[in-house]
Amino acid sequence: MSSNDTLETAAPEHHWSRRLILWAAVLILANVLADVVIGSPMMVLPQLMEHFDTDQAAWLNASAMLAGAIWSPLLAKSSDIFGKRRILIGTLLLACTGALVCLVAPSIWIFLVGRFLQGAAFAAVFLTVALVRQICAPRVSMAVVGLVTSGSSVVGIIEPFLMKPIIDVFGYRSVFVAAALLAAAAALCVRSFIPESPIRSAGRVDVGGALLLGGGLGAVLAYISLGRDFGWLSGGMVALLAVGAAAVAGWAFLALRVDEPIIDIRALSRPILLTLLALVLAAGAFRSMLQLTSVIAQVPPDQGLGYGLGNGEAIALLLAAPNLGIVIGGVCAGWIAGRIGPGFPLLGGILIGTVATFAMLAGVSMFPMAIACGAMLGMAAGAIGASGYNLAISIEAPERQGTIAGLVSVVLALGSVVFNFAGGEVLKATQVPGTFADGAPVSSATGVHLYVAMAGVLFVLAAVPAAMLLRNR
Template identity: 30%
Template sequence: MVVPLLPDFPKILNTSADNAAWLVTVTLLTSAVATPIVSRMADMFGKRRMMVVAMVTMVIGSVIAAVGGTFLMLLIGRGFQGLAASLIPVGISIMRDELPREKVVSAVALMSATLGIGSALGLPLSGLIYESLGWQAIFWISAAIGVLLIIAVLAIVPESAVRTKGKFDGVGAVLLSAALTSLLLAISKGGEWGWTSEPVILLFIGTVVFLAVWFPWELRVSQPMVDLRTSARKPVLLTNIASILVGFSMYANMLSTTQQLQLPSVGGYGFGLSVVVAGLCMIPSGLAMVALAPVSAAITKRYGAKITLIAGSLVLAVSYVARVFLTGEVWMVILGATVVSMGTAIAYAAMPTLIMRSVPITETASANGLNSLLRAVGTSTMSAVVGAVLTSAVVHVGPLALPTEDAFKEVFWYAAIAALLSIGVSVFIPRVLAAPGLSGGASSGVHDADSRTGALPLVTANRLTASRLTASEHAADRAPADTKDEIVVSGSVVGDSGKPIRQAVVNALHTTGEPADWSRADNYGRYSLVLPESGSYLIISSADGWAPSSQVLNFSNSSSTQDLRLVLRLTLSGRIDDGGRTLDGALVTLTKTTGEFVISTFSDQSGRYEVPLPPAGRYILTALDPAGLNSESVQVVLAARTAVVDLELAGAAQVHA
């Protein structure tokens, strides 16, 4: 709603055009910083609570901007308004917690579409309000809507019992905020300040430094701001990369369309429309996103979220190519923009579903928050690209310097290429295979479960037809059967000595084979699961260096505590001989083939040694006799199971896995 007023704000606030541009930049920065922080706090302290907090900041910011009357106060108000961007990922996670499974996909699709709806309606609405009631009325109306929504949320939306226990990662939040601020400020102001100017270079260097500190901190802290291990999982990582590309692609439509329509016709290709009329021309785009929400949901239910994302990106690519050629009439521009919005609606609807099916239920808000943040990185980058392209290729018409028609076409080509790259990334997103026949759709054709044990027979992957694969992915894309009956199970994973095992992974499956939830324990061995209902579940726990363990447990309370124990420590062991004589006190070392030292020990009186099994990979095992004269080395390949390697100083090693 502020964007159409930017040309008038320098006169209204007695400031420069460069300063007025900060009214958009500051909102971009605060929204980027707030989204991952508020999303993480929603997982820890309550989703409805943080949703209300986000809307309260929007109301506060709107009031400050309305009554301030100065550029500084308006800037502060706009900063507070930006914090409300975290509503989207938090709201999506609330839907997963509260809605029946059959409604989640459609609800997520519609909420994703609201991003486009708000933008399409805000552009013309702000012009009408400004001309009729003055610029302050824009912020008063925002504040009033915010108050009504806060009351509605408190009255209607229940607070979810799904929480992540632990301490908030304040250091990680500060480091990430600093990195994001540096990155987005450099991207958004690079064209204005100069991409090789000292401030921009320092900001990029600052981004690298902050991230270089943040990454190892997040891997070490018990309750990280962003779970990088989960984010590095292939489905999550590839979805987030595709999100950046889709955000980059779709934003060209929002930035270029109104400019095309408002350019004076003296340039030979503009249409000379007013701000209000150009904004009204964007309404079909918003309505198209609403109309496509159920379509994208239907595609997801039938074919899976991966196909939905590919389809949306394909529509984006085709529509941008069409926009290169459809420039002669107003209706052509509107049609092209509308089709781009359709592709955006389809693609955006798939991303939260892809994320939620691949992360623990207790991390849905923070995972969606990171996804929203990366989309913002994509849109900010496109904003910089559009600014650079449209200002580098201009034609002078009298005193006016107007972007050339080829400059707009170049932007559309960049957007089309980004959409195609998104397709290329999305193709490699793994399909999640759940237990066949559990989606409620057509029969999968797989043999029935054994009536006595309830166990599903093993079926090899090549026996699954395309339709069966789709049904399996569909099952994985769906939420639990009845979220009001969910059970939160927490506890610790410990070893045979009772010592907590850090970063252990706990999986919960129905006894019919359908996945329920999974969790990664923190540095104190604590985990948390969300089970769809009371009953018996197959609980599988595993950790590096330990033999996995499984057991069937029954849960009946809404909140349960269950500690899990791993009893068998995986080891690398063997015997050191020298000419048939066992060596007591021989030095045994293990190093990586890349040179890093791993561990060392000494053999006992019987010549035997034993060390904890390191992560799977290639290693060099070396033995040195007690006198320090003879040694022997051998390369070993270790898997995630106990291994026995006997080493003869005068001969070859014997490996027993």
């Protein structure tokens, strides 16, 4: 029997072992790629704009994430039919190809094609989750899910320090060399060490439905992400929104009429819908708060604005605390879920986020409080992400777990984009003349406090469906 055959027929893991630790490490490596693809190019954004002679920073910033929304429905459904491991390897190779295209792109349009291919890495997270749930026994798998969904945040803490000297020496291309090497290494490790999921569903992939849903979601998210830069009512943005809405409506119409839709709307049970509602609200809350932290981290406290935490090296600590919290929250939530179910850590994460958010009303001007709140918000984010995947997959039938994991991933992204936009609009609407040397406008303390209150209300609202799930479990 070949090594590949051994992998294909490997028995599910029922307890922690060296083999399971190796699996977890390999899948964390695959998930690190998603963070690198989305985040690392932002470290070289000025160089990219200069190289391609463009001022369209918004497209360079958002292109991979929007591509991820387009890829997700197709890859999620394909994983249920063809196998999670096989599709994960294909996803990593697509991301590797995209990085190489970006590396040699002679124009911005070729570069955006590369970013579209790289965006497939967005699917790595939900593919690793669905794979873990099928190659491990349920009790162990929930703990591993917490580890693989949050472990990549450790890299988020050290990545800027590792990449900056490399970028200084080799320029912006080093980001894409690193991404290509990481994707290739992850694909090889998954191919060599991870067994295939034992459960497949029959049928076919509704490619037309996948393109309608993915393209529609991508267009709507593009409007939300880029409208502020290009004008909400500009002709191009309005057309983009209209096309996106029409595509999503067309997908919904077809999904109710075809035998095997990319997502079966008719099969979405009440517990699944409650889970998705809790996740979209909670993701919007914690992502918007993490965005606010990055904003106030740049504002010196001596500017007299009523808020501000920027103080040299303190900024790095403010941005590192949530990443550390994500690891703690995700790992603990997975461990708890394996013993009492994922509903309790989901509600617990939402409650921790609620407390941390309202405490930030004071933390926006108190550095120690901001560090503590940032760590707690990270714990909430880690617990909500891990528990959301675990809960949704536990509810769904095994042959549809890849599809539902993909839907959870899209919902988390949707909540993040929509409420990040809403928070940004609150700050923009409450701007006052700047007190910095360049006179740039900044938000008032009232705007910052309104922003925090909005996120707190979102957490409170998210607790309602999470509590309903526990009551009816």
